[in-house]
Structures are given as C-alpha cells and as structure tokens.
Amino acid sequence: MRFNSKSGKFLEEAIMQFSSLPGIGRKTALRFALHLLRRPENEVENFANAILSLKKDTKFCSVCHNISDSDLCNICADKTRDFSKICIVEGIHDVIALEATSQYNGLYHVLGGVISPMEGISPSDLNIASLFSRLDEGNVQEVIFALPATMEGDTTNYFINRKIENKNIEVTILARGVAIGDELQYTDEITLGQSIINRKPFEK
C-alpha cells in the first residue's frame, strides 16, 4: 500500500518508524499508528517517553554486561545468588529466557554476540576479556555455556574453553536433545542423533 501523499506527513513518519521494527510491515505499522491516534494524548506521551528513557537511562552492568538501572545489575547485586557459577550467554534476551525458567541461581556473562568469521566478529568485538578477568579472580567454580546451538556458538565455546581449560574450573553446556512436547518424527536428525548418544538413565 502506498499512502504517502494522501494521508499526511505525520502519519507517514510514524508508519515509517514503526515499520523499522523487526517483523513489522507497513500495514501493521499503520495499525499501530491509528491505534495511538485514538488514545488520549497523555498516554501517547508516556509511550514516547518510555522509548526515550529506554535508550537514555538504561545502563549495562559493569560486571556481566546485562541490562541494568545502575552500575551493577539486579542479578550481580543479589547476595543470595551463587557467585561460584557463571552462565555465558549471547545477549540480554538469553538472560531473560533463563531467568524465566527459575532453574538457575548463579551469575551470567553477556558476550554481546558470538564469534563469526563470516560476519567479521572476532573475540575482541565481544565481552570476552572481562569474562577472563572475572575468572582470574578465582571464585568461580563452574562456567556454563548457554550460547546458541549453532556453528558460531560452538566456535565461541571452543575458543573460551581453550583459554580456561587449565584453570581448574568445571565447564558445562546446556543439554541438547528432543524438546519437551516434540514428536520424534519432526525432530531434526542431528538433534535426535545427539539425544540417543547422550541418553540418560530413566528416572522412575
């Protein structure tokens, strides 16, 4: 749909901005804009201010690079967490996903990406030096790899593991296998192959 000249420049600008969001086309962007037009002015102001604040006021934790309101994120500042475990993740969304499971009580380290020669991302582009500094402090007993199950994720795991294998730190990785609720016939061959190789004693 084209509606530049007919529908006014303010609507057009809002549509352009909304359609820059991931997965949003012009039709959905138009729907968002018309939705906001129908809402009271103070609500729309709050909407715009939340976006401004998000960018201006959000900080990143100086220890683990997670999103934070202050110098130290809520996880690193939480004395009840297990400081002997560091879970290495690609991004903030992974911290959120793992926290939502309520199954992990250790700390995190957000790399900000994974090593990818194809995309020109080398270890120096990631938060890896600060990871080694944390490990050098000597309190960490376990490093958990929770990077994507892709070639780039595996490459990054290998790179980090090589640097720390002489440090007497236990290194673990998230279990890979058939997802809960999945049917075997629809599980890809590599995952299924890994899951039979890594089969576990059945718990009664």
Add this chain to the structure above:
Amino acid sequence: MRFNSKSGKFLEEAIMQFSSLPGIGRKTALRFALHLLRRPENEVENFANAILSLKKDTKFCSVCHNISDSDLCNICADKTRDFSKICIVEGIHDVIALEATSQYNGLYHVLGGVISPMEGISPSDLNIASLFSRLDEGNVQEVIFALPATMEGDTTNYFINRKIENKNIEVTILARGVAIGDELQYTDEITLGQSIINRKPFEK
C-alpha cells in the same frame, strides 16, 4: 515470561508500552525494546518524536474527517477530484485502502464508526450530521456506501439511505462477492449465495 524485577525498570516500562499495541504480546514487545536499545540514540529520538508528532500535530479534515496536516485534507483540497461523489467509510484506514486501489477519484466521508446498539454507538456519536450538511449543499450526485459488510455496517447504510432517499442522489454500495484469488469451496455460503444472485454478464 516474567522479568520485572530482574531486567530493569526502563526496559520493563518500554515492554509494557509496546505490548499495549494491538496484537503485540510481551515477547514481541521485548524484541522491539532490545532492537531499539541497539540503535543509535538519535534514531531512537526520531522514533519517539514521530509518535509525539503523530498525536500532537495530526489534524482531521473539517469537511470529511480524514486525517490531515491542515484544516483541509489532501483529498478535499485536490481540485482534480470528482466533487460529485462521496464515498462513506468507517475509518481512516478505509480511505487509505480505497486510495491504494487507484480506482476512485471522488471524495470521502469518514463516519468514525458504525451504528451499533450493542456497543451503544448511536448516529449522534458518528460524523453523520456533517454528512447531511454536505449533501444539503446540492453538489453531490452519488453516495457510495463502503462500510463494513457486517450487520452494523448494513444498519448504518439503511439509516443514512432513509434520510437521503428523497434528495435525488444516486446511492450505490460496494460489490460483494467472491474475492479475487478465492476458491469457491472456501467462500462462505452467504457471500457465495449473494454472488450467484448478483451474477453479471460475462465480459469477453
């Protein structure tokens, strides 16, 4: 996913705002927020300002109630349009959809809704009085009903038609029938029934 306490109040506020948009849940809202976090500050400012402008600076046409940058919308101000035709639509999105077809050169009248006793929307809640004023000026020769093909749309058509049937104005309605690209077996019975009743001479 719950991540209020862990991920910072600015992120949480942005997620809350984005998830107030139609069809957007918390996961997609999080994706939008993290996407904006990665963009440069000036781009995020432009985004927020576009939303503010949309609400503050957008006007509505004093004649047809379409969205506008000034007192008169681009369609009502366009001397090349056919001022003898008025197409009656529910909302701005309908003007945009019809304009996108490039098949209509008349004017519009945006009702801002349809009559719905169930939702307590009566004719006085809609831009109907201003429609009759326009018709009273005597220049209009055709009124085209382009309201939704629902009971409420039909009710609104009947209401308007009763008020203007003595005015010597031709009243038409959008053709209803099998949509282009649709297969008959998947077309609902009422639409298919209407399309056989209203069948047209085949054009070679």
